[in-house]
Amino acid sequence: MQRIIKELSELKDKKVAIVGLGKSGLAVAQLLSSLGARLIINDKKNEDEILKEITQIKESVERITGGGHPSEALEDAEVIVVSPGVPLNTPSIVSAIYKGIPVIGEIELSWQILSLIKPEIKITGVTGSNGKSTTSTLVYEFLKKDGKKTYLAGNIGYPMAEAVLKVLNKEIDIDYLVLELSSFQLEGIKSFKPDFAAILNITPDHMDRYSGMKEYIEAKAKIFQNQGGEDYLILNMDDKNTVSAIEHLRNVYLRKGRLPHVFYFSRFQSVYGAYLKNNEVRFNPREEIPESIFSEMENTVLPVSRFKIKGVHNIENIMAAALLALCAGCKGESIKEAVKEFSGLPHRMEYVREIDGVVYVNDSKGTNVDAVAKSLESFPGNVILIAGGRDKDGDFSQLREIVKNKLKALVLIGEAKQKIADALGDLVPYYFEDDMKSAVLKAKEIASVGDVVLLSPGCASFDMFMNFEHRGEVFKDIVNSL
Numbered sequence: 149m150q151r152i153i154k155e156l157s158e159l160k161d162k163k164v165a166i167v168g169l170g171k172s173g174l175a176v177a178q179l180l181s182s183l184g185a186r187l188i189i190n191d192k193k194n195e196d197e198i199l200k201e202i203t204q205i206k207e208s209v210e211r212i213t214g215g216g217h218p219s220e221a222l223e224d225a226e227v228i229v230v231s232p233g234v235p236l237n238t239p240s241i242v243s244a245i246y247k248g249i250p251v252i253g254e255i256e257l258s259w260q261i262l263s264l265i266k267p268e269i270k271i272t273g274v275t276g277s278n279g280k281s282t283t284s285t286l287v288y289e290f291l292k293k294d295g296k297k298t299y300l301a302g303n304i305g306y307p308m309a310e311a312v313l314k315v316l317n318k319e320i321d322i323d324y325l326v327l328e329l330s331s332f333q334l335e336g337i338k339s340f341k342p343d344f345a346a347i348l349n350i351t352p353d354h355m356d357r358y359s360g361m362k363e364y365i366e367a368k369a370k371i372f373q374n375q376g377g378e379d380y381l382i383l384n385m386d387d388k389n390t391v392s393a394i395e396h397l398r399n400v401y402l403r404k405g406r407l408p409h410v411f412y413f414s415r416f417q418s419v420y421g422a423y424l425k426n427n428e429v430r431f432n433p434r435e436e437i438p439e440s441i442f443s444e445m446e447n448t449v450l451p452v453s454r455f456k457i458k459g460v461h462n463i464e465n466i467m468a469a470a471l472l473a474l475c476a477g478c479k480g481e482s483i484k485e486a487v488k489e490f491s492g493l494p495h496r497m498e499y500v501r502e503i504d505g506v507v508y509v510n511d512s513k514g515t516n517v518d519a520v521a522k523s524l525e526s527f528p529g530n531v532i533l534i535a536g537g538r539d540k541d542g543d544f545s546q547l548r549e550i551v552k553n554k555l556k557a558l559v560l561i562g563e564a565k566q567k568i569a570d571a572l573g574d575l576v577p578y579y580f581e582d583d584m585k586s587a588v589l590k591a592k593e594i595a596s597v598g599d600v601v602l603l604s605p606g607c608a609s610f611d612m613f614m615n616f617e618h619r620g621e622v623f624k625d626i627v628n629s630l
Contacts, residue, residue, distance in 0.1 A: 168231025253336020276348025377406030448480030512620030537607030
């Protein structure tokens with residue numbers, strides 16, 4: 149794939165349109181402004197709101213169009229950078245592509261600039277429907293514990309463009325960049341190539357954006373589309389959709405002539421990579437990898453009993469992160485030490501408190517059906533589940549078996565509460581509540597000693613909250629006030 153930016157000097161005075169001025173769009177604007185580009189800003193926000201956000205770079209701004217994405221907003225653009233929240237099938241973007249205007253995402257732009265200013269930086273990319281943030285953070289912690297100069301960015305909340313600007317301005321000096329990557333971010337890549345990549349799982353999510361699972365899997369598979377024989381790819385052998393993404397490796401081979409080193413992780417079978425045996429994570433290396441990596445894999449064993457974070461999904465996250473770190477040259481001892489210290493991220497199976505023998509757990513990041521299933525799998529039973537929110541076209545009937553075995557009751561909130569009740573309400577008692585406070589109070593009312601009250605919504609948060617973090621914080625504040 150031909151590069152859009154061959155020299156940094158090409159960006160000076162180039163008219164670049166930025167579609168979507170969220171966190172990543174604003175970071176792109178700041179990066180491009182520092183390189184002398186002329187900016188065309190387009191967002192759903194009105195012009196006054198946009199102006200407040202771009203005060204530091206207003207001298208670089210050629211034109212602002214707010215209130216939507218009309219075709220005229222992108223007139224004169226020589227390159228268009230689309231933020232992850234804006235679908236590529238937006239009519240104005242489709243029209244621009246038809247006209248031959250290069251259209252890329254924030255990750256692609258940032259990677260092209262980074263590869264010009266410091267190409268020796270090694271990049272790790274982590275994607276998947278669930279577990280991306282935890283796994284990315286684990287990789288970062290493993291590399292940092294090993295003494296490597298590392299930075300964490302991407303979908304986790306720190307745009308890659310922000311990290312690249314810091315490298316450009318010599319604010320940070322790094323050798324490794326770890327990126328959490330969503331399918332939305334991967335849609336906009338052309339030549340982006342991580343040295344180490346992982347697909348953790350692919351389960352139905354964002355079906356309100358994709359035409360079906362095939363399109364969603366294709367978006368995830370783009371993470372390895374430019375990898376070659378010197379790179380590493382980690383896949384979940386237990387997830388059929390992730391395994392099906394392997395068919396896209398044929399395209400890699402046709403273009404590159406060599407495939408990346410492929411490793412797997414599995415809780416159920418011995419594989420080349422990481423596997424679970426006798427409650428220990430063990431590693432099985434391939435002969436063709438460098439001797440130093442082979443030796444570290446062969447001699448590293450991670451006892452699950454020493455993991456500070458609990459749950460079957462976190463065993464998978466640790467396996468994937470450990471493989472990525474080992475392939476990046478990390479020592480097994482560094483991984484062992486970091487795993488013992490890592491207590492997890494907020495809003496992901498986060499213990500809140502125990503009240504009258506009832507444990508309250510915040511899993512607000514559980515925004516799809518599979519995430520709820522994995523969370524429930526971590527408990528023996530007697531769970532009162534608080535669920536609901538804005539539906540992402542999830543199939544809640546897939547939870548029937550685990551609900552029957554694990555749940556005591558359902559407390560439902562948000563726009564999807566009736567849909568969830570229709571799918572699961574014949575299995576356990578359910579209650580409709582209007583807000584989070586009444587949901588928590590209802591859960592407390594029906595709970596008894598030994599029960600778990602779990603917030604794992606299976607839905608997006610935007611019908612009632614700013615984001616999943618806000619939802620989780622509200623839940624914790626209410627529980628802590630009881």
